[in-house]
Amino acid sequence: MTIRDxxxxxxxxxxxxxxxxxxxxxxxxxxxxxxxxxxxRTDFHLNSNAKRLKQQTGTGIAVVVKGSKxxxxxxxxxxxxxxxxxxxYVFMINYVDEGADEVMEAHRICGELRPKGIMFxxxxxxxxxxxxxxxxxxxxxxxxxxxxxxxxxxxxxxxxDAFAAECAIDHLVSLGHRNIGVLGGYVExxxxxxxxxxxxxxxxxxYSIPADRSRVVxxxxxxxxxxxxxxxxxxxxxxxxxVFAMADVTAIGAIRAIRDRxxxxxxxxxxxGFDGIELGSYLTPKxxxxxxxxxxxxxxxxxxxxxxxxxxxxxxxxxxxxxxxDGESAMRLEA
Amino acid sequence: MTIRDxxxxxxxxxxxxxxxxxxxxxxxxxxxxxxxxxxxRTDFHLNSNAKRLKQQTGTGIAVVVKGSKxxxxxxxxxxxxxxxxxxxYVFMINYVDEGADEVMEAHRICGELRPKGIMFxxxxxxxxxxxxxxxxxxxxxxxxxxxxxxxxxxxxxxxxDAFAAECAIDHLVSLGHRNIGVLGGYVExxxxxxxxxxxxxxxxxxYSIPADRSRVVxxxxxxxxxxxxxxxxxxxxxxxxxVFAMADVTAIGAIRAIRDRxxxxxxxxxxxGFDGIELGSYLTPKxxxxxxxxxxxxxxxxxxxxxxxxxxxxxxxxxxxxxxxDGESAMRLEA
DNA sequence: CAGCCCGATGGAAACGTTTCCACCGCTGAC
DNA sequence: GTCAGCGGTGGAAACGTTTCCATCGGGCTG
Numbered sequence: 133m134t135i136r137d138x139x140x141x142x143x144x145x146x147x148x149x150x151x152x153x154x155x156x157x158x159x160x161x162x163x164x165x166x167x168x169x170x171x172x173r174t175d176f177h178l179n180s181n182a183k184r185l186k187q188q189t190g191t192g193i194a195v196v197v198k199g200s201k202x203x204x205x206x207x208x209x210x211x212x213x214x215x216x217x218x219x220x221y222v223f224m225i226n227y228v229d230e231g232a233d234e235v236m237e238a239h240r241i242c243g244e245l246r247p248k249g250i251m252f253x254x255x256x257x258x259x260x261x262x263x264x265x266x267x268x269x270x271x272x273x274x275x276x277x278x279x280x281x282x283x284x285x286x287x288x289x290x291x292x293d294a295f296a297a298e299c300a301i302d303h304l305v306s307l308g309h310r311n312i313g314v315l316g317g318y319v320e321x322x323x324x325x326x327x328x329x330x331x332x333x334x335x336x337x338x339y340s341i342p343a344d345r346s347r348v349v350x351x352x353x354x355x356x357x358x359x360x361x362x363x364x365x366x367x368x369x370x371x372x373x374x375v376f377a378m379a380d381v382t383a384i385g386a387i388r389a390i391r392d393r394x395x396x397x398x399x400x401x402x403x404x405g406f407d408g409i410e411l412g413s414y415l416t417p418k419x420x421x422x423x424x425x426x427x428x429x430x431x432x433x434x435x436x437x438x439x440x441x442x443x444x445x446x447x448x449x450x451x452x453x454x455x456x457x458d459g460e461s462a463m464r465l466e467a
Numbered sequence: 468m469t470i471r472d473x474x475x476x477x478x479x480x481x482x483x484x485x486x487x488x489x490x491x492x493x494x495x496x497x498x499x500x501x502x503x504x505x506x507x508r509t510d511f512h513l514n515s516n517a518k519r520l521k522q523q524t525g526t527g528i529a530v531v532v533k534g535s536k537x538x539x540x541x542x543x544x545x546x547x548x549x550x551x552x553x554x555x556y557v558f559m560i561n562y563v564d565e566g567a568d569e570v571m572e573a574h575r576i577c578g579e580l581r582p583k584g585i586m587f588x589x590x591x592x593x594x595x596x597x598x599x600x601x602x603x604x605x606x607x608x609x610x611x612x613x614x615x616x617x618x619x620x621x622x623x624x625x626x627x628d629a630f631a632a633e634c635a636i637d638h639l640v641s642l643g644h645r646n647i648g649v650l651g652g653y654v655e656x657x658x659x660x661x662x663x664x665x666x667x668x669x670x671x672x673x674y675s676i677p678a679d680r681s682r683v684v685x686x687x688x689x690x691x692x693x694x695x696x697x698x699x700x701x702x703x704x705x706x707x708x709x710v711f712a713m714a715d716v717t718a719i720g721a722i723r724a725i726r727d728r729x730x731x732x733x734x735x736x737x738x739x740g741f742d743g744i745e746l747g748s749y750l751t752p753k754x755x756x757x758x759x760x761x762x763x764x765x766x767x768x769x770x771x772x773x774x775x776x777x778x779x780x781x782x783x784x785x786x787x788x789x790x791x792x793d794g795e796s797a798m799r800l801e802a
Numbered sequence: 803c804a805g806c807c808c809g810a811t812g813g814a815a816a817c818g819t820t821t822c823c824a825c826c827g828c829t830g831a832c
Numbered sequence: 833g834t835c836a837g838c839g840g841t842g843g844a845a846a847c848g849t850t851t852c853c854a855t856c857g858g859g860c861t862g
Contacts, residue, residue, distance in 0.1 A: 134818055145842035150820060158840060175601075180581060181525070182818035185516040185847050192559075206541050213562050222580055224527075225560050227548050245557055246515060266510070355749050388749045414690050414723045416751070469848055480812035485850060493809060517848035520817050807860080815852085825841080832835090 133176055142170045153178055190246035192222035193437065196234050199254035200227050201354035202379055204407040204426055208253060208274070211430035219438065221248070230352065235259045235267075242267055249437045257281055257323040270440030274433050276323035277449055285447045287436040289429050293324045296422045296454045297331030300376050300404045303420070303456055305339050308465035309374035309402060312341070313365045314348040315358060315386055316378050325350075328378050328406065347372070351382060358385025366393060373401060373465055380405040380412050380421055387415075387461070402462035408454075417460030428452040468511055477505045488513055525581035527557035528772065531569050534589035535562050536689035537714055539742040539761055543588060543609070546765035554773065556583070565687065570594045570602075577602055584772045592616055592658040605775030609768050611658035612784055620782045622771040624764050628659045631757045631789045632666030635711050635739045638755070638791055640674050643800035644709035644737060647676070648700045649683040650693060650721055651713050660685075663713050663741065682707070686717060693720025701728060708736060708800055715740040715747050715756055722750075722796070737797035743789075752795030763787040 135153070139146045144163055151159050152167045170176075184191055193216055197205060213223045226241060228234050234255045241247065249270045252260075260281050264271060271286055278286035304312055314332055317325025329348065336343040347369060351361030358381060365372065366389070375390075377383035383405030387397050397403050398417060405412065408423025432450045439445050470488070474481045479498055486494050487502045505511075519526055528551055532540060548558045561576060563569045569590045576582065584605045587595075595616050599606060606621055613621035639647055649667055652660025664683065671678040682704060686696030693716060700707065701724070710725075712718035718740030722732050732738050733752060740747065743758025767785045774780050 135820095136818080139842090146819085146844095147821080147842055148840080151841095154820085158838095160840060163840080179520070179818050181516055181520040182847090183820075185514070185520050185849085186818080186820045188847070190516070200541075200545055203538075206535075210535055210562050213560060217561065222559055223561070224557055225548060226552065226558070227545050242512075355745055359749070384746070384749050388751075391751055410690055411719070411746075414694075414719050416723075416726055470850095471848080474812090481814095481849085482812055482851080483810080486811095489850085493811085495810060498810080514848050517817090518850075520819085521848080521850045523817070803862100805861090808858090810857090811855080813852105813854085815850100817849085819847085820845100822843105822845085824843085827838105827840095829838085830836095832833100 133174060135178070138167065138170055138174070138176055141174075142167045184246075190248050192224050192245060192247045193249050193251065194224045194226060194238070194241050194245060194247040195251045195253055196238050196241070196255070197225060197227045197253045198230070198232075198234050198256065199353055201352070201381060202254070202407070203381055203409045203411065204379075204424060205253055207409070207426040208430050211427055212251070212434060215430060215434045219434075233259050235262060235264065238267055238271075242269060249441050251433055251437060252276070254322075256321045257326070258321055260323075270437060272433050272437045272440070274429060277327075278447065279449045281323065283447075287440055287447045287449065289433045289436065289450045289452065290324070290327075291424045291429075291454045292451050293327035294331035294334065296406070296424075297328035297376070297378070298335045299454075299456050300406065300422050301332050301335035303458075304374045304376065304402060304404060304462060305335070305341070307374075307402065307462060310339075310341055311369070311372045311374070312336075312347070313369060313372040313375045314378070315361045315365065315375060315382050316348050316350055317353060318350045319348075325378060332376065353379035353382055355381050355385040355388075358382030359389045360385075362386035362389035363393075366390070374403070374462065375401060376404045376406075378406050380407040380409045380419060383419060383421070383461070384411075384415070398461050398463040402465075404462050408457055412457070413459065415461075419457075420459035420462040421457050422454055423457045424454050425452050468509060470513070473502065473505055473509070473511055476509070477502045519581075525583050527559050527580060527582045528584050528586065529559045529561060529573070529576050529580060529582040530586045530588055531573055531576070531590070532560060532562045532588045533565070533567075533569050533591065534688055536687070536716060537589070537742070538716055538744045538746065539714075539759060540588055542744070542761040543765050546762055547586070547769060550765060550769045554769075568594050570597060570599065573602055573606075577604060584776050586768055586772060587611070589657075591656045592661070593656055595658075605772060607768050607772045607775070609764060612662075613782065614784045616658065618782075622775055622782045622784065624768045624771065624785045624787065625659070625662075626759045626764075626789045627786050628662035629666035629669065631741070631759075632663035632711070632713070633670045634789075634791050635741065635757050636667050636670035638793075639709045639711065639737060639739060639797060640670070640676070642709075642737065642797060645674075645676055646704070646707045646709070647671075647682070648704060648707045648710045649713070650696045650700065650710060650717050651683050651685055652688060653685045654683075660713060667711065688714035688717055690716050690720040690723075693717030694724045695720075697721035697724035701725070709738070709797065710736060711739045711741075713741050715742040715744045715754060718754060718756070718796070719746075719750070733796050733798040737800075739797050743792055747792070748794065750796075754792075755794035755797040756792050757789055758792045759789050760787050 139149045216223045253274045273288035278288035319326045333343045349361040349365045351357040405421035412419035474484045551558045588609045608623035613623035654661045668678045684696040684700045686692040740756035747754035
């Protein structure tokens with residue numbers, strides 16, 4: 133079944149059929165109806181491969197995801213998919229391993245799939261810095277700032293990670309804590325981790341708390357790594373009274389570790405997370421956390437990418453709002 | 468840049484270039500090297516649209532996901548993606564709303580994207596029953612049994628839901644519980660929910676516990692719905708001492724609801740979940756649950772689909788093993 | 803030495819669209 | 833009465849592959 137069969141069947145030419153199928157003008161009502169009748173009767177679909185070949189386009193958006201253990205990402209991905217589905221794009225997800233180079237992966241994807249655009253969700257900022265040149269399609273960085281990474285003509289969407297982390301520390305300090313551990317990401321690799329770390333340092337300086345680098349334990353954003361990192365922190369600093377974890381999953385892992393040592397949350401150690409996943413408020417105690425707006429992140433990413441694909445406007449960097457969710461996992465330090 | 472340019476540049480014909488690029492035999496070492504050199508130098512990639520047009524295939528596998536709140540699905544999806552990536556398939560995820568008809572959606576996807584195969588992860592069994600005819604590509608049902616739904620020539624992968632649920636009830640009864648509530652899925656719609664319900668009934672009968680249908684509260688598999696369902700259950704049956712939730716996320720929602728009423732888990736009410744998500748053992752108390760093997764589910768699904776695409780063997784239904792994980796959320800009933 | 807097979811190679815058709823261009827009749831303006 | 837403009841239409845080229853078939857030496861076998 134091809135467009136030519138439809139043409140023959142309906143008594144029109146292929147051009148007219150093509151026009152009808154693509155909703156283009158300059159077709160008589162009569163032709164339109166006759167052709168549509170045949171199309172419906174035969175359950176005909178345009179061959180998208182032929183269409184794309186001729187139009188020289190892919191029809192998809194590829195998303196390269198690194199760090200999928202982070203539950204916030206699941207929420208963002210789902211929202212991305214539904215937004216893109218509305219616009220008719222095919223949505224292709226590629227998870228890459230922690231060790232892999234997502235930029236090289238993106239190159240490969242471009243060559244093979246010819247997407248119209250690429251989104252990077254998460255990812256290693258060293259890899260980013262090594263460069264995007266050669267990726268022939270528009271890109272949007274999600275959770276990394278393209279501008280600060282040195283790509284002024286790439287779009288990106290982030291939370292104000294530094295400020296948000298600062299607020300988390302503020303919160304703990306305002307509750308009387310001074311011995312605060314930090315479960316971070318890998319500062320050298322992760323843009324959000326680096327920014328959040330910077331925010332912590334700024335806050336600590338503001339309160340004249342010695343910003344002891346060794347109280348910052350690097351960990352991937354996952355349950356198991358949060359657990360392991362918390363154990364290390366407790367080994368080194370048994371005197372800490374509070375912990376800021378740079379991801380909720382890390383916080384959840386940490387809470388388990390704290391309890392497995394026979395300590396209580398928040399009575400012995402207060403915990404503040406980051407992300408604001410739905411799960412947090414189902415836990416006991418409810419997780420105190422900095423809530424990012426996953427919906428907004430997804431929506432703006434899509435808009436920026438579509439703008440870039442459409443050639444509208446230059447690169448833009450958007451910062452979505454956050455807010456501190458005051459749960460029960462952080463409490464006032466008993467004198 | 469086309470294959471013809473490469474041919475001219477390297478001094479060979481397009482056929483030979485095509486052969487080299489596709490790793491086919493009957494090419495001299497010399498030709499292969501010369502051509503590859505040009506390809507690398509020019510960073511040439513085959514145009515996948517042209518390739519697919521000619522070969523009359525899509526190159527992707529579409530996954531239609533319904534019920535994404537279920538964290539087990541995230542794990543399965545990720546595993547699916549990495550398995551398929553190894554085989555060179557493009558992986559396209561489509562989340563559909565709870566209310567949507569995933570079979571119609573699959574039809575649409577087929578027409579537009581021409582995938583080589585489709586996987587259904589989750590989904591409404593009434594929609595399935597209405598039929599798959601017309602989907603021109605191989606399908607695999609994940610978490611629903613094609614055989615039992617009346618599609619003997621479709622492949623599928625499930626856990627033995629009925630037996631697994633029976634084990635969950637067994638466990639509660641062995642701990643002395645008799646007043647057991649069930650937080651289920653929608654039995655009319657969900658294959659796993661129906662099977663798990665059947666398992667519960669079987670177990671109740673075995674112990675001569677009146678299988679009171681009203682002690683089964685239907686809920687979607689999500690945190691919020693688990694919470695709401697538990698509230699209803701507690702309203703109707705304040706005397707229950709144990710709950711079996713047909714999904715871990717439901718169980719987590721339920722635990723929150725129980726605690727919000729001032730009751731304790733497991734001292735006042737024991738909870739058994741279903742799925743065995745990683746998170747479960749990070750909770751306090753550790754979630755007692757029936758653990759499905761997400762990895763195995765993904766692996767077998769891929770194998771079955773690839774077999775079907777390759778035309779090897781008929782339809783098969785695979786049942787993956789499960790096991791009861793004895794956590795801390797269910798305890799012996801105090802006399 | 804004839805006949806064959808085989809490895810290496812290339813020319814050209816085909817895949818199913820989109821789109822450029824040309825055509826045709828008709829209306830309205832000059 | 834000519835001519836531009838326009839709505840409606842169709843023919844055919846082009847998109848970049850794959851693959852069928854043909855060609856051409858050369859090394860066997862008998």
